[in-house]
Amino acid sequence: MTKTPLPQELIRKKRDGRELSDDELRFWVAGVTDGSLPDYQVAAMLMAIYWRGLGDRELATWADAMLHSGDVLDLSSIERPKVDKHSTGGVGDKISIPLAPAVAACGVAVPMVSGRGLGHTGGTLDKLESIPGFDVRLEVPRFTELVRDLGVCLIGQTDRIAPADRRLYALRDVTGTVESIPLIASSIMSKKLAEGIDGLVLDCKVGRGAFMKNRGDARALGAAIQAIGRAAGKRVTVMITAMDAPIGTTIGNALEVRESVAVLRGEGPADTRELTVALGGEMLAVAGLCSTDEGRKRIASVLDDGSALDIFRKLVEAQGGDPRVADDPAAVLPAARHREPITAPRDGFVETIFADEAGIAALILGAGRRRKEDDVDPAVGVELAVAVGDEVRKGQPLAFLCHNETGVDAARERLAGAFQISEHAPGRSRILEVLQ
Amino acid sequence: MTKTPLPQELIRKKRDGRELSDDELRFWVAGVTDGSLPDYQVAAMLMAIYWRGLGDRELATWADAMLHSGDVLDLSSIERPKVDKHSTGGVGDKISIPLAPAVAACGVAVPMVSGRGLGHTGGTLDKLESIPGFDVRLEVPRFTELVRDLGVCLIGQTDRIAPADRRLYALRDVTGTVESIPLIASSIMSKKLAEGIDGLVLDCKVGRGAFMKNRGDARALGAAIQAIGRAAGKRVTVMITAMDAPIGTTIGNALEVRESVAVLRGEGPADTRELTVALGGEMLAVAGLCSTDEGRKRIASVLDDGSALDIFRKLVEAQGGDPRVADDPAAVLPAARHREPITAPRDGFVETIFADEAGIAALILGAGRRRKEDDVDPAVGVELAVAVGDEVRKGQPLAFLCHNETGVDAARERLAGAFQISEHAPGRSRILEVLQ
Numbered sequence: 001m002t003k004t005p006l007p008q009e010l011i012r013k014k015r016d017g018r019e020l021s022d023d024e025l026r027f028w029v030a031g032v033t034d035g036s037l038p039d040y041q042v043a044a045m046l047m048a049i050y051w052r053g054l055g056d057r058e059l060a061t062w063a064d065a066m067l068h069s070g071d072v073l074d075l076s077s078i079e080r081p082k083v084d085k086h087s088t089g090g091v092g093d094k095i096s097i098p099l100a101p102a103v104a105a106c107g108v109a110v111p112m113v114s115g116r117g118l119g120h121t122g123g124t125l126d127k128l129e130s131i132p133g134f135d136v137r138l139e140v141p142r143f144t145e146l147v148r149d150l151g152v153c154l155i156g157q158t159d160r161i162a163p164a165d166r167r168l169y170a171l172r173d174v175t176g177t178v179e180s181i182p183l184i185a186s187s188i189m190s191k192k193l194a195e196g197i198d199g200l201v202l203d204c205k206v207g208r209g210a211f212m213k214n215r216g217d218a219r220a221l222g223a224a225i226q227a228i229g230r231a232a233g234k235r236v237t238v239m240i241t242a243m244d245a246p247i248g249t250t251i252g253n254a255l256e257v258r259e260s261v262a263v264l265r266g267e268g269p270a271d272t273r274e275l276t277v278a279l280g281g282e283m284l285a286v287a288g289l290c291s292t293d294e295g296r297k298r299i300a301s302v303l304d305d306g307s308a309l310d311i312f313r314k315l316v317e318a319q320g321g322d323p324r325v326a327d328d329p330a331a332v333l334p335a336a337r338h339r340e341p342i343t344a345p346r347d348g349f350v351e352t353i354f355a356d357e358a359g360i361a362a363l364i365l366g367a368g369r370r371r372k373e374d375d376v377d378p379a380v381g382v383e384l385a386v387a388v389g390d391e392v393r394k395g396q397p398l399a400f401l402c403h404n405e406t407g408v409d410a411a412r413e414r415l416a417g418a419f420q421i422s423e424h425a426p427g428r429s430r431i432l433e434v435l436q
Numbered sequence: 437m438t439k440t441p442l443p444q445e446l447i448r449k450k451r452d453g454r455e456l457s458d459d460e461l462r463f464w465v466a467g468v469t470d471g472s473l474p475d476y477q478v479a480a481m482l483m484a485i486y487w488r489g490l491g492d493r494e495l496a497t498w499a500d501a502m503l504h505s506g507d508v509l510d511l512s513s514i515e516r517p518k519v520d521k522h523s524t525g526g527v528g529d530k531i532s533i534p535l536a537p538a539v540a541a542c543g544v545a546v547p548m549v550s551g552r553g554l555g556h557t558g559g560t561l562d563k564l565e566s567i568p569g570f571d572v573r574l575e576v577p578r579f580t581e582l583v584r585d586l587g588v589c590l591i592g593q594t595d596r597i598a599p600a601d602r603r604l605y606a607l608r609d610v611t612g613t614v615e616s617i618p619l620i621a622s623s624i625m626s627k628k629l630a631e632g633i634d635g636l637v638l639d640c641k642v643g644r645g646a647f648m649k650n651r652g653d654a655r656a657l658g659a660a661i662q663a664i665g666r667a668a669g670k671r672v673t674v675m676i677t678a679m680d681a682p683i684g685t686t687i688g689n690a691l692e693v694r695e696s697v698a699v700l701r702g703e704g705p706a707d708t709r710e711l712t713v714a715l716g717g718e719m720l721a722v723a724g725l726c727s728t729d730e731g732r733k734r735i736a737s738v739l740d741d742g743s744a745l746d747i748f749r750k751l752v753e754a755q756g757g758d759p760r761v762a763d764d765p766a767a768v769l770p771a772a773r774h775r776e777p778i779t780a781p782r783d784g785f786v787e788t789i790f791a792d793e794a795g796i797a798a799l800i801l802g803a804g805r806r807r808k809e810d811d812v813d814p815a816v817g818v819e820l821a822v823a824v825g826d827e828v829r830k831g832q833p834l835a836f837l838c839h840n841e842t843g844v845d846a847a848r849e850r851l852a853g854a855f856q857i858s859e860h861a862p863g864r865s866r867i868l869e870v871l872q
Contacts, residue, residue: 011612044611047483175480176447
């Protein structure tokens with residue numbers, strides 16, 4: 001670059017729908033990272049990108065610059081293929097917990113860096129931390145060691161991974177620029193590619209309880225993620241899955257760990273297991289181990305034969321948690337002091353369970369965060385007693401509020417409003433489509 | 437308003453093309469004024485407004501909230517109709533200087549609050565300050581007194597007029613959100629309506645040397661200005677005038693005062709006089725004094741009979757300047773030490789004189805500001821020796837650089853590039869259309 005561009009000229013360029021050059025994009029992300037660009041110029045650019053989007057080349061460069069704004073893990077010493085899964089966030093989405101050990105049990109390394117919950121969607125880190133002693137803040141050498149020796153480790157994002165994304169995300173949150181496909185895609189990929197992975201499976205949630213409300217947006221996000229992956233030379237499979245009703249039967253941190261352990265024992269709700277098997281099958285395929293069909297069979301097998309559970313037990317122990325959680329979760333996990341039923345107002349079928357309303361009910365009880373700095377109560381949450389399609393009788397429990405006397409009235413109202421009971425209700429798979 | 441809106445929700449609303457309510461708009465402008473809204477949220481909202489625009493009701497409310505963000509002058513003690521003129525900015529645009537005294541001489545009060553020059557366009561305050569002693573920083577009581585007694589006073593904007601506009605303008609300047617019709621219109625009108633006027637004539641410049649590059653944008657700006665005026669119960673006439681070639685024969689502060697005095701003596705370049713007469717005619721019509729045609733005649737008459745010059749002389753004296761400028765400008769005004777010709781490279785006709793290039797030449801010599809904090813040299817500038825349509829011979833002077841040995845080489849090159857000499861060139865009026 002021969003001369004330093006004027007920031008407002010770059011904003012105007014994007015504002016007018018013209019493409020930014022690679023140098024200009026890298027100048028911008030560098031200015032975001034080192035703080036030389038003020039918040040107000042970054043905010044204006046974010047709104048211009050929200051409006052005009054980023055072309056494939058722009059998107060790839062933007063994401064690459066964000067990725068290289070911080071540390072990129074070097075896992076090249078690990079010979080196994082390294083594949084991760086990312087979910088765009090759902091209600092009751094505990095899939096990473098059974099999935100990562102199951103995939104590791106099949107011979108693929110899973111270096112998983114996860115996030116915390118915000119709003120009505122939960123976060124894997126909060127769920128893991130409900131296991132007494134479990135430490136998600138391991139240093140990189142220990143993380144690398146566990147991924148090498150055990151095939152899996154689950155930690156939180158460090159300050160040194162994609163710092164540009166942290167600043168951009170904080171600004172997007174307060175400037176109405178969160179819901180932008182290229183900004184979401186580059187945010188996800190800059191963090192995931194910093195893990196040093198060979199491939200990724202993206203679980204792109206769509207529906208009332210998800211960030212993406214319609215199939216078209218979900219497909220567009222998947223395409224953007226894949227474009228970034230292609231440009232980075234990584235294999236990326238996108239699975240679009242329904243997020244209208246909560247996943248499985250539990251919402252809340254310790255409750256979801258309990259459900260995860262059930263899946264790792266070859267049990268658990270059908271949909272939680274189905275998603276685990278399907279996403280695991282794609283991960284094995286992305287790793288180049290086998291076909292997706294064969295991959296699904298292998299995942300089902302390691303869930304059923306105890307080898308996934310065995311890895312999970314070792315993982316919990318290696319990360320400082322109480323390994324007995326794998327065998328007797330009820331003895332180890334915190335439990336709420338009260339368990340109060342929500343009952344069916346009339347006879348009928350469960351037509352739907354609004355995931356967002358159920359998620360907010362759990363949030364109100366203390367299972368989630370309204371703001372980043374809030375604490376969570378690991379014990380509280382919602383247990384569903386019925387699934388979509390079930391026939392119910394008036395007065396029969398639909399769900400239970402597991403609470404510690406916080407937010408009970410508001411949560412009860414929310415949760416009751418989450419159930420739609422009608423004459424007839426069709427069941428269907430959560431998996432809508434797969435983009436390979 | 438029952439509850440405080442979340443700023444990012446208002447940004448999202450505008451971003452999605454939905455209308456903001458009056459309460460929401462007033463909440464926003466109040467937050468801009470008192471600083472409770474951070475720069476980054478204001479910047480994002482400005483880009484969203486740039487994108488989605490403001491409807492007529494939104495625009496009127498936004499401008500009214502900006503107007504009331506500071507002091508509004510109360511000139512109700514002055515019985516004469518109070519009318520001002522505003523120009524969107526041009527090169528060589530000294531019209532306010534002959535116009536304001538001429539209109540006052542016809543019985544209309546002109547409480548004129550002007551700005552300083554920035555970039556290639558000049559500002560009335562800088563021009564007036566080239567008159568030794570002239571003070572543009574009068575207090576409001578003195579300003580009001582002069583408007584009452586003399587019919588005219590010319591001052592600069594105080595910190596207490598439309599403070600919301602000052603903050604918004606500074607942010608727009610660095611976030612690529614300057615060129616937005618509703619933001620420009622509300623910026624102009626919030627300041628003008630704070631003068632306590634009954635009506636306004638807007639000289640909306642269009643062309644290479646102007647902010648508005650095409651007629652459609654100029655019309656849209658005029659319509660937005662009129663919508664705000666209507667909502668505020670004020671009469672507003674918009675005149676769209678060509679700003680391709682510089683106005684008159686001088687660019688530079690003292691040089692333009694000299695030309696203004698010539699117009700006030702019934703002399704001066706034809707186009708400077710034409711604009712003065714035409715804008716003055718509209719001002720008298722807006723004041724309800726007479727028709728535009730009759731108004732033009734009256735303005736021409738006070739220019740020719742010395743009564744406008746007489747008001748000007750008194751105005752200069754009342755504002756602390758040397759009143760001899762009205763009779764012998766050369767004796768009073770500062771002059772550049774050097775006067776260097778730019779000559780015609782070949783025979784032909786002056787097809788055009790690019791106003792922006794000529795304005796930049798004067799700027800380079802020190803007549804204008806690159807940045808707000810720059811000083812100006814009142815003596816330097818450009819004198820045109822020919823007008824558009826004139827026939828010229830090779831070697832004949834086209835213009836003179838009046839300089840004090842600063843920026844001469846760069847200015848010479850710019851100014852030479854401003855002239856297009858061709859086989860044939862049509863003359864035309866600067867006045868393109870009038871929106872009443």
